[in-house]
Amino acid sequence: MLIKIFITILFAKIIQCQINLSRFSPLVENLVKNYGKQTVEQSKYHQIYDFVIVGSGPGGCVLANRLTENPKIKVLMIEAGTVETIAQGVPLIAPLSVESRYNWGYLAEKQEYSCRGLRDGQCAYPRGKALGGSSVINGMVYTRGSKGDFDHWKQLGIENWDYETQVLPAFKRSERANLKYFHKPEFHNISGSLSVTNSPYETPFAKIFINAMKSLNYSEIDLNSDDSIGVGRLQSNTLRGVRHSAFEAFIRPVLKRKKFTHHDQHTCDKNSH
Numbered sequence: 457m458l459i460k461i462f463i464t465i466l467f468a469k470i471i472q473c474q475i476n477l478s479r480f481s482p483l484v485e486n487l488v489k490n491y492g493k494q495t496v497e498q499s500k501y502h503q504i505y506d507f508v509i510v511g512s513g514p515g516g517c518v519l520a521n522r523l524t525e526n527p528k529i530k531v532l533m534i535e536a537g538t539v540e541t542i543a544q545g546v547p548l549i550a551p552l553s554v555e556s557r558y559n560w561g562y563l564a565e566k567q568e569y570s571c572r573g574l575r576d577g578q579c580a581y582p583r584g585k586a587l588g589g590s591s592v593i594n595g596m597v598y599t600r601g602s603k604g605d606f607d608h609w610k611q612l613g614i615e616n617w618d619y620e621t622q623v624l625p626a627f628k629r630s631e632r633a634n635l636k637y638f639h640k641p642e643f644h645n646i647s648g649s650l651s652v653t654n655s656p657y658e659t660p661f662a663k664i665f666i667n668a669m670k671s672l673n674y675s676e677i678d679l680n681s682d683d684s685i686g687v688g689r690l691q692s693n694t695l696r697g698v699r700h701s702a703f704e705a706f707i708r709p710v711l712k713r714k715k716f717t718h719h720d721q722h723t724c725d726k727n728s729h
């Protein structure tokens with residue numbers, strides 16, 4: 457019981473960023489080094505490429521996946537970080553990845569009205585440095601933008617952001633949903649690449665909270681549908697309880713494509729060639 461309380465407090469503190477996690481780094485690094493180190497085979501280089509993708513964040517990963525669907529196109533993807541390890545996959549210790557070598561470690565500008573409890577008023581601004589970018593260190597929450605926002609942008613005259621005909625089909629094309637709790641099937645796809653699931657474990661409190669909200673006349677909703685107000689369970693980018701990063705979803709399955717090269721631990725500047 458005491459250990460449970462201790463862990464809860466520790467995580468609450470970490471989430472609030474009130475303790476300097478550097479002290480925990482050796483532990484994290486050790487975990488990262490010794491447990492199930494994953495590697496990806498470095499692929500062969502070509503002399504000339506049709507496309508060079510700089511950065512393998514979720515955007516770069518999807519782009520590389522789609523471009524290499526055409527077997528004639530040669531694609532090179534350059535990434536400063538490396539492949540994640542099993543430690544990044546465990547949801548319970550996800551907050552610790554923020555203090556690992558998979559984070560660029562940026563600090564936000566000094567804030568006038570927020571981050572006041574932090575040194576120099578600066579909040580941490582975690583950004584992933586890994587194959588899969590920030591999808592390797594984030595909280596794995598899968599939340600699409602709300603329909604109302606996209607519709608509003610369209611009203612303002614911004615093209616290509618129509619929810620029904622452009623945005624929703626793009627969300628659906630990527631998704632492999634396997635949801636055990638309430639959801640609207642017409643907003644999901646079960647055969648894409650990126651796994652979307654509910655947490656396999658929940659405390660009794662979740663059910664009590666949802667029932668309490670329902671007794672206040674909020675309905676149970678699918679947070680990734682056209683409903684934005686109500687109560688519902690989170691959907692997350694996990695597969696069988698493990699993080700499903702953009703790298704695992706979009707790159708690992710296509711590593712064997714002959715015209716695709718990824719080059720890790722390499723940064724670019726305007727003089728690179």
Ligand SMILES: *[C@@H]1O[C@H](CO)[C@@H](O)[C@H](O)[C@H]1NC(C)=O
Pocket residue numbers: 476477478479575
């Ligand atoms: C955290 O601690 C380390 C070593 O003790 C120190 O070098 C670093 O500046 C500290 N970071 C912050 C944000 O205080």
Ligand SMILES: *[C@@H]1O[C@H](CO)[C@@H](O)[C@H](O)[C@H]1NC(C)=O
Pocket residue numbers: 625628629630631645646647648649
């Ligand atoms: C589901 O995903 C697959 C693979 O990306 C795609 O071919 C299919 O069109 C998608 N279905 C829907 C309804 O979007």
Ligand SMILES: *[C@@H]1O[C@H](CO)[C@@H](O)[C@H](O)[C@H]1NC(C)=O
Pocket residue numbers: 671672673
């Ligand atoms: C919920 O809706 C029912 C039926 O419309 C109504 O009788 C009840 O007072 C509502 N409860 C709350 C908390 O608004």
